[in-house]
Amino acid sequence: MKELQISSNWTLFLDRDGVINEKLDGDYVKSLEEFQFIPGSKEAIVRLKGIFQRIVIVTNQQGIGKGLMTHEDLKQVHDFMISEINDAGGKIDSIYYCPELANKNAACRKPNTGMALEAKKDFPEIDFQNSIMVGDSISDIEMGNRLEMKTVYLSDSLDNLEIANYQYKSLQEFANSILD
Numbered sequence: 174m175k176e177l178q179i180s181s182n183w184t185l186f187l188d189r190d191g192v193i194n195e196k197l198d199g200d201y202v203k204s205l206e207e208f209q210f211i212p213g214s215k216e217a218i219v220r221l222k223g224i225f226q227r228i229v230i231v232t233n234q235q236g237i238g239k240g241l242m243t244h245e246d247l248k249q250v251h252d253f254m255i256s257e258i259n260d261a262g263g264k265i266d267s268i269y270y271c272p273e274l275a276n277k278n279a280a281c282r283k284p285n286t287g288m289a290l291e292a293k294k295d296f297p298e299i300d301f302q303n304s305i306m307v308g309d310s311i312s313d314i315e316m317g318n319r320l321e322m323k324t325v326y327l328s329d330s331l332d333n334l335e336i337a338n339y340q341y342k343s344l345q346e347f348a349n350s351i352l353d
Contacts, residue, residue, distance in 0.1 A: 177305075177323065177339065177351055184296070184304040185225040186289060186317070189232035189268075191309035192327055192344055193218070193254065201236030208250050210257070213345030218263040220348045227296055230268040231288040233312070237272035244272070267295060283308075284315035289322075307347060311336070 190196045195209040202208050222228060236242045251268050258265055269288035273279035281287035289306075293299045306317025307325040314337045317324040325347055326337035334340060341347040 179224055179305075179351060180303070181224070182226050182298070182300070182303060183224070184227040184229060184292075184299045185221055186292070186304060186306045186322065187218075187228065187230050187344070188283075188306075188308035188310070188313045189230050189254075192307055193230070196309070201234070201239075201241055202250060203236055203242040203246055205249060205253050208253060210254075211343065213343060215258055215261045215263065217344040217348035218258050218265070219261050220352055222262075222264045224351065227266045227292075227299065228264060229266055229292045229296075231283065231292070231306075231316070232268070232270045233275075233282055234270045234272050235274050235282075238274040238277070247272075267292060283310075284312040284319065286316055286319050289316060289320055307344060 187193060190202060193211065193214045194202060195211055197207060234247055237244060237247060247270065255265055269291050271279060271281035271288060273282050301320040301322050304322040305325060306313060306322045307327065308314060309327045314324045314326055318336060324337045325339045325341060326334045327341055327343060329342055341350065
């Protein structure tokens, strides 16, 4: 794997489920009780904060579109997550989410680029060619590739997803690779 050279003006885009918190197979994190940080993810964000100018979360949340949760339910989960990350010494600059169903092909829903474009509107200094998208699904990687970001695919199996630039088992392993 080629070494990644990052400077202080880069932006880190993170998916949420499966990257920061445990993914619920066949379900959605709908409440605080269901939200569980992946071991090491909080600490990784703390360490990554020292490298990246911005850290932004972009997450598909079709549980809202399916009526399984509300925008307020999601806000509570995100407020808790941000509070825990801040208390640990980390920082998330903003969270963008898409509540639309997959079959609607909404501009905001990954692999479409709407959430990242919204982030650039809010933070005009974002340069996608100096950005990294970290995700655990093909749609995360496709979104990053569409915007010419560097892409990092997280998978326990390291199954050689050829469309990603890099692969790691966890956000913590990714952070260790660029910080050690």
